[in-house]
Amino acid sequence: MKREVIVVTAAYGRDRIKAMGGQQAVLPVIAAAGADGVEIRRELFSPAEFDGLPALGQAISAARLIAFYSVPEALFTDEGSLNPNIDQHVAEAQQLNAQLLKYSLGHYQHGADYSQLREKLSGLPVHLVVENDQTDCGRLSALDSYFHDCGEARAGNGMTFDMGNWLWVGDDPLQAAERLSRFVSYVHVKAAAPAENGWRAVALDEASNLWRETLSLLPAGVPRGIEFPLEGDDLIAVTRHYVDLLREE
Numbered sequence: 001m002k003r004e005v006i007v008v009t010a011a012y013g014r015d016r017i018k019a020m021g022g023q024q025a026v027l028p029v030i031a032a033a034g035a036d037g038v039e040i041r042r043e044l045f046s047p048a049e050f051d052g053l054p055a056l057g058q059a060i061s062a063a064r065l066i067a068f069y070s071v072p073e074a075l076f077t078d079e080g081s082l083n084p085n086i087d088q089h090v091a092e093a094q095q096l097n098a099q100l101l102k103y104s105l106g107h108y109q110h111g112a113d114y115s116q117l118r119e120k121l122s123g124l125p126v127h128l129v130v131e132n133d134q135t136d137c138g139r140l141s142a143l144d145s146y147f148h149d150c151g152e153a154r155a156g157n158g159m160t161f162d163m164g165n166w167l168w169v170g171d172d173p174l175q176a177a178e179r180l181s182r183f184v185s186y187v188h189v190k191a192a193a194p195a196e197n198g199w200r201a202v203a204l205d206e207a208s209n210l211w212r213e214t215l216s217l218l219p220a221g222v223p224r225g226i227e228f229p230l231e232g233d234d235l236i237a238v239t240r241h242y243v244d245l246l247r248e249e
Contacts, residue, residue, distance in 0.1 A: 004223040005243045006068055008039040008188070011230040017044055024056050026235075027063045033239035037066035039225055040096055042089075053095035061097060068186070068225070069098040074106025074137065075130055082117050093126050100186060101126045102160050104133035108146050129185055131160035132176070134168040140176045147183045159183045162227070163214045164190030167199050173210065177217035184218050188227045189246060201228050204242060215249060 007030045009023045017023060023044055030038050038060060049056075060067045071089050076082065083089075083103065093101045130146070132138040147159065161184045166173040191207030192199040204211060215224075224246045232238040 002036075003221070003247050004036040004066070005246050006037040006039050006066075006186075006223050006225040007033070007035045007230075007239060007243070008041065008070070008225050008227040009044060010039075010041050011226050011228060012235065013229065013231070014044060022046075022049060024052075024059050027059055027065065029235045029239060031063040031065055032236045033243050035065070035226075035239065035243045037068060037223070039068040039070055039102075039227075040098070041070050041072070042092070043072045050092070053092055057096040057098075067096045067098040068100040068102065068223075069093040069096055069126075070102045073103060075103040075128075076106035076108045078107050080107050080109035080112055082114070082120075086117075086120065090124060090126060099125075099127055101128050102186075103128070103130055104135070105130040105137050105142060105146060107137060108142070110145060127157045127185065129158050129160045131188070132162050132165050132169075134165050136169070138165055139169045140166065140171045140179065143176075144179055147180060158185030160186045160188055160225075161218060162188035162190055163211060163218075164188070164192045164199070164201060164228075167192050173214045174217065177214050181218055184222060186223050186225065187215065187218055188225045189215065190227045203228055203231070204245065212249065 009017060009026055012026055017026065020026060023040055027038060057067065069092065073083055073085065089101060132143050159180060161177070161180060163173050166176050189211060191202050191204050191211040193202045193207065226242055226246065230238055230242070
């Protein structure tokens with residue numbers, strides 16, 4: 001079976017996306033590059049663009065792409081309760097015909113009753129995952145507790161493993177992969193290099209071999225998302241290069 005490769009729209013950069021006319025404008029690039037799907041980023045929408053979600057969903061389908069939807073919020077609030085906007089986000093995901101809805105984890109509280117969330121997810125045509133972000137809530141200790149210690153109390157349908165974000169919080173991506181691999185249902189492929197104030201995302205061809213080592217420890221059959229800079233005069237060519245690379249690795 002062909003490995004699915006997803007292109008995260010943010011890989012083209014906020015300014016370029018805006019200059020092109022929004023996320024819908026990159027769909028022809030992603031499709032022409034041979035990718036299987038697109039990850040739409042909520043933070044890249046202008047307020048007016050939310051009215052156009054059904055049309056964007058139709059455009060994604062017309063391009064023969066699958067859709068993932070990323071919300072830049074935590075699933076659990078600072079008090080440990082469920083994100084109060086989840087119904088709105090699920091409705092937006094459905095307008096996009098998205099298969100996956102992604103949050104960061106936030107302040108999950110061990111032992112709390114999250115039956116409300118499990119009931120809410122029951123029967124929904126969307127796969128809800130949590131991602132390790134670049135905050136303390138995205139550290140290995142937090143994700144490890146959520147996935148290993150909580151048993152049936154755990155809510156959601158798996159994990160988006162962002163291989164680069166571990167570096168931002170001071171964790172080892174290889175150790176994280178070994179601990180969390182069996183919970184991973186989507187991989188954000190992101191390489192990083194040291195920068196003046198920490199780390200910066202870089203294209204795979206400019207990176208060390210850490211991304212390959214990390215990827216080798218993760219499930220081979222889950223979708224792989226391109227979330228590193230895609231830059232150049234020929235966006236189709238550069239996107240196709242990395243789509244082909246991730247499909248072969």
